[in-house]
Amino acid sequence: MTTPRIRYAMVGGGRGAFIGAVHRIAARMDDRFELVAGALSSNPENAQASAADLHIAADRAYTSYEEMLRVEKTRADGIQAVVIVTPNHMHFPVAKACLEAGVDVICDKPVTRTLEEALELERIVKNSGCFFALTHNYSAYPLVRYARELVERGKLGKLRVVQVEYPQEWLTEAAADDNKQASWRTDPARSGLAGCLGDIGTHAFQLAQFITQQKVKTVSADLTSFVDGRPVDDNVHALLRFDGGAKGMLWSSQVAPGCENGLRIRVYGEKAGIEWAQENPNELWFCELNKPRQRITRRGDIGSDIAARGMRTPGGHPEGYLEGFANLYKDIADILIARQQGETHFLQNWVPDIDTGVEGMRFIQAVLTSSQQDGVWTPLV
Template identity: 40%
Template sequence: MAKLNWGMIGGGEGSQIGPAHRLAAGLDGAFTFAAGALDHRADAGRDYGQRLGLVPDRAYGDWREMLGAERARADRLDLVTVATPNATHFEITKAFLEAGFNVLCEKPMTMTVDEGEEIVRLAERSGRICAVNYGYTGYALVRHMRAMVARGDLGRIRVVVAEFAHGHHADAADADNPRVRWRYDPAQAGVSAQFADCGIHAMHMASFVTGQNVERLSADIVSTIDSRVLEDDAMVNFRMDGGTVGRLWTSSIALGRQHGLTLQVFGETGGLRWAQEQPNQLYHMPLGGRLQVIERGEGNLSPEADRASRVTVGHAEGMPLAFANIYADMAETIRAQKDGRAMDPAANLYPRAEDGLRSMAAVFAVAQSGKADGAWVDARPPMFRAEA
């Protein structure tokens, strides 16, 4: 089976996210890294791309050059990953979708709700795939949680509790560090800092696992370091369209927490608990039973979990392999489209443009509610309110 052609925009030398994407895209042998515009400095991007193995005429100086050249090639890219600064996501994603490319965009997909709605409509019109890298949903046991909820193992879901709290911005003396300061500056970050950076991962995971969308929310946001304009800690209560009650805490000043992404789901007949820092274990408490530890890679898990697991039980699988499951989903989807066949339903789990749009609507709802002392506000994008 011929490999699919993959290209990347951003993720240059020294990038935090670039290596994770390159490892993930190449892990299963489905994609060839064929083209890239990896740096805002044209010469640096071309040089780094060639050192990574790109042929010179596909190591581009910027994304516009890449778009112009790739759209004219017979061996054009099957998938483009956008891993540039947040404020550029909309323009680049829109341009490549309009040119007929499938796109995987880093979160946030856009900086405004209007932009998000435009991307959703464009993806629908073009027939192209627009995915958003909520990569933590690629973990095998997160997918197993979703399968357990969907098949009714927990009964009706009553409450979901999500957290994404770390302490890496807790030092007030570090407030003027340029790598930290921009995150709390509205001119660069938009209307939200910590919730937009980390909270939307936790909220999306709550929706992914429960199969429900957030309808309304109430937020208490605070800047615990006086020099910060935007929040570094937020508590969000929300209600979902299937009746589930949601609780979410996100923080960047929680000393002692490292990554801090956790999810708990409580239903009528059971509860589940999973933490990203211990991703190989899922804790299941059946009503009237004993606490069970489900291990990634063990027998008799769901098809979704089995497909997302690569190594034998007891060995660690981490974030790049979770990202790789998003790429595996994309590869299966693209191949199914090319072959004119139905895709494997266990692979139909990649986060869509609609998820990116709902996240951006939640960001603005949290900012609005926080300024209004926690007033309950509609968290749905306008285009989805009209459909309700």
């Protein structure tokens, strides 16, 4: 028997949006999902036109997510999951409504606009019995997962130093008024109080915790808003202390000319170090003390089931950002199918969830606090 595709709807992601299209390609890559409905825009005209672009039937092109949830519930072929790709401030109300309607949620990051919302959402998720995934896509690259395995297998020994960074250049200058992507990201009402910190700093933070499997305990931070008049930070400097004894640095910036999407992590332990950079995600450096560095490439025979799962081509055939993102969707499909049969799938351990989301908001909160208090070491609570 063929496993049927999962029927999903999207909230946000109409014409002119960016990340919605990425989610759709990721969901489509392995043919495990079918986009059947959408509340793609609150503007009715845009909602209809966007739906038509995406082969969504006209009667399932909604202008409000509330209506969508209400109507879809009545259909035999109604939606099974909702993908939320709105600006941050809408994550909470949409997710809440979905979960309360018993619909599984796949949500872009950061999980909410504030820590309070995140904590409230955590309660809702746990009471709902629904599935909730947070699309920290970078942790789904095969070699990132392999890096975590190397740590878990003890290949690095006890961890000591974690250097993570995520520089970009695209907000080096004040953004033009019509730059939709820039405008909501630098508007606290929609994005939250964190600018660069929330947009990409949380990715760096999540990646560090994911690979090390340690939690950041406390941070000492220095946030800056270099561009005149920008109401949120555009550069994050933070020192980290992990609960397993490691120490780290986190740098994220959106004012670094020459840097496109420079997420990069290096982890050093008593026995070995690993280094990985997102812009060439098909290689991972494994550096045993006093031995030649090994360049591990993304290929099926590296000895990791979880990494091999996320590969569609042999080594040397570069896979990238969309494939990494698609790995999350592939995993979520497997998890949802398992849940339909009342089972827990081991992949839940590899897909970011509401706890990841809450941790990210605690991180944002602690960094903001530390920076306001001149760098005092601040716990993540």
